[in-house]
Amino acid sequence: xxxxxxxxxxxxxxxxxxxxxxxxxxxxxxxxxxxxxxxxxxxxxxxxxxxxxxxxxxxxxxxxxxxxxxxxxxxxxxxxxxxxxxxxxxxxxxxxxxxxxxxxxxxxxxxxxxxxxxxxxxxxxxxxxxxxxxxxxxxxxxxxxxxxxxxxxxxxxxxxxxxxxxxxxxxxxxxxxxxxxxxxxxxxxxxxxxxxxxxxxxxxxxxxxxx
Numbered sequence: 001x002x003x004x005x006x007x008x009x010x011x012x013x014x015x016x017x018x019x020x021x022x023x024x025x026x027x028x029x030x031x032x033x034x035x036x037x038x039x040x041x042x043x044x045x046x047x048x049x050x051x052x053x054x055x056x057x058x059x060x061x062x063x064x065x066x067x068x069x070x071x072x073x074x075x076x077x078x079x080x081x082x083x084x085x086x087x088x089x090x091x092x093x094x095x096x097x098x099x100x101x102x103x104x105x106x107x108x109x110x111x112x113x114x115x116x117x118x119x120x121x122x123x124x125x126x127x128x129x130x131x132x133x134x135x136x137x138x139x140x141x142x143x144x145x146x147x148x149x150x151x152x153x154x155x156x157x158x159x160x161x162x163x164x165x166x167x168x169x170x171x172x173x174x175x176x177x178x179x180x181x182x183x184x185x186x187x188x189x190x191x192x193x194x195x196x197x198x199x200x201x202x203x204x205x206x207x208x209x210x211x
Contacts, residue, residue, distance in 0.1 A: 005074055012073035016064045024064075027073070028057055035081050042085035052084045069140055071160035079158070083149035123184060130180040134173055141166055142173040 008030060014023035032053060039049035056077065060067065070076050131139060137159075144150045144158070145166075152170065156163040 005072065008074050009072065012070065015061075016068040016070070019064060024061055031074070031077055032057075035077060038078060039081050039085045042082070043088050048088060049085070052088060053081060056080050056084060066140075069137065070158050072158050075154065076158045079150055079154050080148065086149075123181060126181060126184055127177060130177050131173075134176065138169045138173050141169045145170055 008027060011023040011027040011030070014020040015027065035053045035056075036046070036049045039052050040046055043049055043052070060077075067076075131142060134142060140159070141155055144155045145152060150158065152166040153163050155161075155166045159166075
């Protein structure tokens with residue numbers, strides 16, 4: 001069975017553009033066992049690895065139109081499996097997995113919640129709505145980096161664009177979301193220093209998916 005990148009990308013183009021179920025099944029069978037073995041290296045459980053990989057393929061099929069700009073499907077799948085496997089360890093392992101690339105993000109996620117529960121939920125809802133209003137390419141880049149855990153260079157490879165484009169689009173996305181959320185801070189936070197407000201808003205934007 002062929003497993004070269006060009007062949008897999010052709011299968012994915014058939015899936016994302018035409019909803020071709022046969023191509024999706026071929027993509028699944030071409031990658032499934034390799035992805036499961038890769039996940040087992042993290043989670044040390046074949047059953048859990050199978051669930052992780054199956055969930056990723058289900059999500060991929062359900063969102064095939066949303067992920068139409070993915071150009072390197074193999075990179076996407078392996079990176080998604082890695083991220084989901086690490087998420088599994090965070091939830092179920094007795095050992096805490098710590099990122100060494102961006103440790104400050106995990107520090108933010110563990111910091112004291114400055115909002116009341118209702119205020120926090122309202123801000124998260126506004127954040128979700130604001131993300132939906134971003135231009136399509138910018139929205140995809142933001143979600144891949146901040147919600148699915150891909151590194152910018154991985155997004156660049158997946159979408160076949162330059163790393164600089166990813167960084168620029170991500171910066172613009174954060175700037176837009178910051179502007180949308182800033183007016184909705186509680187009165188208590190509006191009276192805080194500008195620097196403190198910036199940190200709180202960026203904490204929400206960058207770490208919301210981990211909370």
